[in-house]
Amino acid sequence: MAAPARQQRQRTALSAKGQEWFAPARPDLLIAAGQRGQNAAAIATLLDCLERRLPVHASLSGIRPADDIPAPMIYCQSSGSGGRVKTIRRRHASWIASFEVNRVLLGVSSWDRYGILGQLGHSLSLYATMEAAHLGAGLVVLAGDNPQAQMQQLGDTRVSVIYATPSQLWRLQLAAGSGGLPDVAHIICGGGKLDDACRDGIAALCPNAEIREFYGASETSFITLADSRTPAGSVGRPYPGVNVKLDDSGRIHVASPYLFDGYAEPDLPDLPRDEAHLGTGDIGRLDSSGNLFLSGRENRMITVADRNLFLEDVEATMRDAGAGLCAAIAVPDPARGNAVIAVVEGPADDELAARLRRACRDRLGDHAAPRRVMFLPRLPVLASDKPDLAALALLVRTEG
Structure with a gap:
């Protein structure tokens, strides 16, 4: 048959x-x-x-x-x-x-x-x-x-x-x-x-x-x-x-x-x-x-302290460490070229934030550890339900 x-x-x-x-x-x-x-x-x-x-x-x-x-x-x-x-x-x-x-x-x-x-x-x-x-x-x-x-x-x-x-x-x-x-x-x-x-x-x-x-x-x-x-x-x-x-x-x-x-x-x-x-x-x-x-999108590769970093790698590491829905956003840094800000969906959680920084540092290196971890009740998303990276970048830069 x-x-x-x-x-x-x-x-x-x-x-x-x-x-x-x-x-x-x-x-x-x-x-x-x-x-x-x-x-x-x-x-x-x-x-x-x-x-x-x-x-x-x-x-x-x-x-x-x-x-x-x-x-x-x-x-x-x-x-x-x-x-x-x-x-x-x-x-x-x-x-x-x-x-x-x-x-x-x-x-x-x-x-x-x-x-x-x-x-x-x-x-x-x-x-x-x-x-x-x-x-x-x-x-x-x-x-x-x-x-x-x-x-x-x-x-x-x-x-x-x-x-x-x-x-x-x-x-x-x-x-x-x-x-x-x-x-x-x-x-x-x-x-x-x-x-x-x-x-x-x-x-x-x-x-x-x-x-x-x-x-x-x-x-x-x-x-x-x-x-x-x-x-x-x-x-x-x-x-x-x-x-x-x-x-x-x-x-x-x-x-x-x-x-x-x-x-x-x-x-x-x-x-x-x-x-x-x-x-x-x-x-x-x-x-x-x-x-x-x-490795990642060519336009999402940044340089931090003279080292290349794909923001997708940061996101994957955070998800593996228990972040759930999250995104990594790059912001300019006068001394290091760029810095990473993490945005995570959910209530503020200092213990989780510390775990995410540690996971990125251990897997990817010190340059990949987020400078700051922001928590939002719900991440802004596109029609495809992907995180809206442009909206998140604007939010991160507006909040300094």
Whole structure:
């Protein structure tokens, strides 16, 4: 039984190569339960656009047909983690190609049901929604609901596939209480690093789920995929169809059928390209088995006392030391070049602050220890639920 089913999925994937237009496989299965008016209206508009073969424009303001855009195109928004939300232009085929990879990889069928935690204007949520529709799976969009309500709906509707960011998963497992989600079979996490504490919490919450992290961006879609067999600290091996290469400085470039076409904003330059390869803005290294290890974003590398430091390393160290949701912000320092300010979600905790400084000093060096640890009741976040680094930087500098 298993082999013929797998062969059928492979034949379906091959037959979809070069497909230009996305079309829902089973529109009747899309709205399962738990929809709020705004989410249901967005899904209805999305389906209408697709059925009428109109280009789709998705943003935080909602979903609308884009009569002014050449078809078949999708416009969606980046997370804004770089300081500005960008409008991504991509062809339907660039997502359809990975839908078919995931059909085989995850074994998704019409019996599955996807849970979407984020706003449909963000590319990760829109991608997951359209993948569910393409594969004929059910769909529960829970954007805007609090984590407790999301937990309830995920359980009541027996969701089996969840696409989410680390922040969304962190808040979900904090809201879990004594409940669990035994029907969840696949968790696909993107948009940041899933720390060990959150991974353990989600594994306990969803005991039957395979947790996969992917490294990618709105512009590139999937680049690498990590699972339970991936070495610690790695973001995994290249996703099927992706070629990753590094230059002499460790800058990561990627070529694949999943790349975007460019930005809609005319003042935004395209990302740097080397023939077929697109520069990601990240720095990393590959091991002998092809596993990619990220050092961090090139624009988040700072110099402290003549030593280079990636702020992502500080954040990862703090999370491992029990910080939970946190961010590291650089501020100018006349003597050392820069200093690090840590911002942590939660009540003030002197003992935790001391533990975070000590952990950074022990793992990364004295230069990485935060000068100050600020506590906020709730971190400001973007539509993707990533920490809003620009807002945090302004807050840190305003408070001195």
